[in-house]
Amino acid sequence: MAKTFPMMMIGALVIGMTVVAVTSYQNRVQKIAESEAATTPSATVGPPCPVLTKAEFDALEVKPKKTFIFNEVTFDRRFGHVECNVVSDGGGTGFAPLCQFTSPAVLKVTTKRGEFYFKTGVGKPVTVSTPGGIPKCVVAGKS
Secondary structure, three states, X not given: OOOHHHHHXXXXXXXXXXXXHHHXXXXXXXXXXXXXXXXXXXXXXXXXXXXXXXXHHXXXXXXXXXXXXXXXXXXXXXXXXXEEEEXXXXXXXXXXXEEEEOOOEEEEEEEOOEEEEXXXXXXXXXXXXXXXXXOEEEEOOOO
């Protein structure tokens, strides 16, 4: 009995850790699917937002006033409201933020890959996703 007890403990520990890992994976996949389902399918369809250089962005008279961070991505905008979710990226449990803006006018998106600048115009809804840390901005991407 003294020799089998440690083996039983190790076996129970391995089984317990396996159950926790599988449950965690299933929960993550489910949460990503739920978030993706809450996103409008047409959200990522539309013409690309006009891209600016840092110098062009800095020269604008209209500057961002509203800043927020969502999943380690910083978004700066001038006007409007925003709603963010995550969408799958690369299959499995990989995901990317997807934010829908009502009327940002100008956007600065900062990811681990750098700073990206867009001039979207006033009154135009846009959607920004960041697969691989590179923002993709489309105009009229909200319905």
